[in-house]
Amino acid sequence: MAIRITRVYTRTGDDGTTGLVGGSRVPKDSARVEAYGAVDELNSVVGLVRAWNEQGRGERELHLKLDTTLQEIQQALFDLGSELATPEGITYDGMHRVGEEEVTRVERLINECQKELKPLKSFTLPGGGPISAQLHQCRTVCRRAEREILRLSRVEDVGEGPIKYVNRLSDLFYVLGRWVGKNLGETEYLWQRGLTKGSK
Numbered sequence: 722m723a724i725r726i727t728r729v730y731t732r733t734g735d736d737g738t739t740g741l742v743g744g745s746r747v748p749k750d751s752a753r754v755e756a757y758g759a760v761d762e763l764n765s766v767v768g769l770v771r772a773w774n775e776q777g778r779g780e781r782e783l784h785l786k787l788d789t790t791l792q793e794i795q796q797a798l799f800d801l802g803s804e805l806a807t808p809e810g811i812t813y814d815g816m817h818r819v820g821e822e823e824v825t826r827v828e829r830l831i832n833e834c835q836k837e838l839k840p841l842k843s844f845t846l847p848g849g850g851p852i853s854a855q856l857h858q859c860r861t862v863c864r865r866a867e868r869e870i871l872r873l874s875r876v877e878d879v880g881e882g883p884i885k886y887v888n889r890l891s892d893l894f895y896v897l898g899r900w901v902g903k904n905l906g907e908t909e910y911l912w913q914r915g916l917t918k919g920s921k
Contacts, residue, residue, distance in 0.1 A: 757802045764799060794890065801883055818880065818882055828889060830897075834896045834897060856901060871884060
């Protein structure tokens with residue numbers, strides 16, 4: 722499908738509806754729009770991490786690896802958003818569906834990063850540094866996107882690929898947050914049950 726954007730505003734959404742791939746219009750708070758909207762928000766947060774990463778300290782190889790990874794994720798998220806913006810029964814030339822290839826890629830990245838990390842004895846708290854903290858934000862937005870896609874799947878068929886991909890992707894953001902923190906020498910904060918104010 723060829724993309725050609727000539728206007729930013731069209732006024733067609735002033736009535737509270739938006740167009741899906743194929744031309745049909747739905748309310749802007751419909752389950753499908755909520756789903757691809759959450760994916761779009763996630764893509765924006767990933768973009769913030771990339772911007773912070775460009776300003777980062779530490780080994781250039783680390784920042785290049787993270788940027789490459791995040792760029793691939795952004796491309797896949799845009800594909801996923803396009804897929805979710807396409808209602809049932811609509812197809813077009815070159816249409817891409819997120820599936821096992823993307824899931825396998827994410828699992829491979831998780832396994833690679835995990836090799837460098839020590840096993841956890843408690844849950845981690847978001848923080849440690851700006852990049853790792855924002856990767857935790859990516860994780861939580863990704864979880865919400867997963868819930869929105871699941872909600873959509875209860876009323877329309879979206880296939881197994883989207884839910885499986887975002888489920889695995891949230892795990893990757895968690896691991897990337899730890900991996901970045903380790904490689905930058907940042908403190909990893911762990912949850913301590915019942916810790917009172919002022920305790921060490």
